[in-house]
Amino acid sequence: MANSQFSMAVHILTVLACGKDENVKSEYVARSVNTNPVVIRRVLGQLGQAGIVTSQTGAFGGTRLARAPEDISLCEIYKAVSCGEIFGLPRSPNRDCPIGANIEAVLCNLQKDIERTVGDKLRQYTLATILENVNLAKA
Amino acid sequence: MANSQFSMAVHILTVLACGKDENVKSEYVARSVNTNPVVIRRVLGQLGQAGIVTSQTGAFGGTRLARAPEDISLCEIYKAVSCGEIFGLPRSPNRDCPIGANIEAVLCNLQKDIERTVGDKLRQYTLATILENVNLAKA
DNA sequence: CATATCTGTAACAAGTATAGTTACAATCGT
DNA sequence: ACGATTGTAACTATACTTGTTACAGATATG
Numbered sequence: 001m002a003n004s005q006f007s008m009a010v011h012i013l014t015v016l017a018c019g020k021d022e023n024v025k026s027e028y029v030a031r032s033v034n035t036n037p038v039v040i041r042r043v044l045g046q047l048g049q050a051g052i053v054t055s056q057t058g059a060f061g062g063t064r065l066a067r068a069p070e071d072i073s074l075c076e077i078y079k080a081v082s083c084g085e086i087f088g089l090p091r092s093p094n095r096d097c098p099i100g101a102n103i104e105a106v107l108c109n110l111q112k113d114i115e116r117t118v119g120d121k122l123r124q125y126t127l128a129t130i131l132e133n134v135n136l137a138k139a
Numbered sequence: 140m141a142n143s144q145f146s147m148a149v150h151i152l153t154v155l156a157c158g159k160d161e162n163v164k165s166e167y168v169a170r171s172v173n174t175n176p177v178v179i180r181r182v183l184g185q186l187g188q189a190g191i192v193t194s195q196t197g198a199f200g201g202t203r204l205a206r207a208p209e210d211i212s213l214c215e216i217y218k219a220v221s222c223g224e225i226f227g228l229p230r231s232p233n234r235d236c237p238i239g240a241n242i243e244a245v246l247c248n249l250q251k252d253i254e255r256t257v258g259d260k261l262r263q264y265t266l267a268t269i270l271e272n273v274n275l276a277k278a
Numbered sequence: 279c280a281t282a283t284c285t286g287t288a289a290c291a292a293g294t295a296t297a298g299t300t301a302c303a304a305t306c307g308t
Numbered sequence: 309a310c311g312a313t314t315g316t317a318a319c320t321a322t323a324c325t326t327g328t329t330a331c332a333g334a335t336a337t338g
Contacts, residue, residue: 092173117256122253181326
């Protein structure tokens with residue numbers, strides 16, 4: 001299954017942003033994402049550890065944004081739920097072969113370069129950008 | 140399993156590049172990558188369809204680069220074996236919810252933007268770049 | 279033309295990741 | 309004390325990647 005946790009995280013945070021400073025229940029978010037509340041809470045757990053949201057247990061509990069949408073970059077969200085690399089490195093190249101012995105390091109550097117590039121791009125967007133676009137599309 | 144087809148493709152092509160204009164057998168490549176020849180031939184099939192390599196069946200057959208390493212960009216290789224997106228889109232957002240109805244298009248645009256960015260970055264490298272780096276590391 | 283050598287590809291097994299689901303302990307307002 | 313909600317473990321279903329075996333088709337060589 002293709003990993004859609006980043007998409008889900010953005011969707012979830014957009015719902016929370018619309019909830020302003022009210023606690024939003026995972027069950028409510030689940031209806032917009034069209035999935036099970038536990039799936040929402042799992043992602044919310046990662047976003048909480050990253051300091052992007054804060055949750056309250058108990059009656060009238062729920063989750064809200066820890067900061068204003070303008071201060072939450074998509075890069076931060078991506079890293080919070082980050083699940084795997086853009087491309088995987090070679091598994092077990094033959095180190096007796098001159099190429100096999102060196103290709104891993106070369107690809108690893110390339111991988112870091114790509115991920116830095118993606119990070120820079122994602123940093124250009126914030127949750128506020130997403131909110132604007134969603135509202136634009138609505139109009 | 141994390142997808143390492145791009146890494147494998149680059150590794151394979153590096154081996155082919157070292158074979159100059161000789162046909163290289165999948166069994167030989169498999170020893171450098173440390174896997175089964177069929178796995179190599181599978182990737183080689185995709186690279187062949189993309190016009191990056193040419194193969195010959197039969198005795199003394201094998202595969203060679205279709206072009207000079209300087210003329211093969213990593214972007215081309217990435218697209219040839221392209222296996223999935225940087226991040227998956229939402230599966231089935233609730234279209235009765237204003238957010239659910241619009242988030243998919245917004246994320247899809249974002250996804251295209253990211254993939255364009257990655258493509259631009261990969262276009263800065265060619266197979267020749269990789270060859271240089273592998274040889275540098277060897278020295 | 280017969281043979282040995284390769285590729286191309288189908289079919290299947292094994293390992294692993296994601297998502298969905300159920301269940302329940304812990305927490306907290308009333 | 310009670311009801312509402314999160315946090316989290318455990319399990320299932322699905323699907324993707326890799327590795328492996330098997331074999332048909334193509335081709336150079338003697």
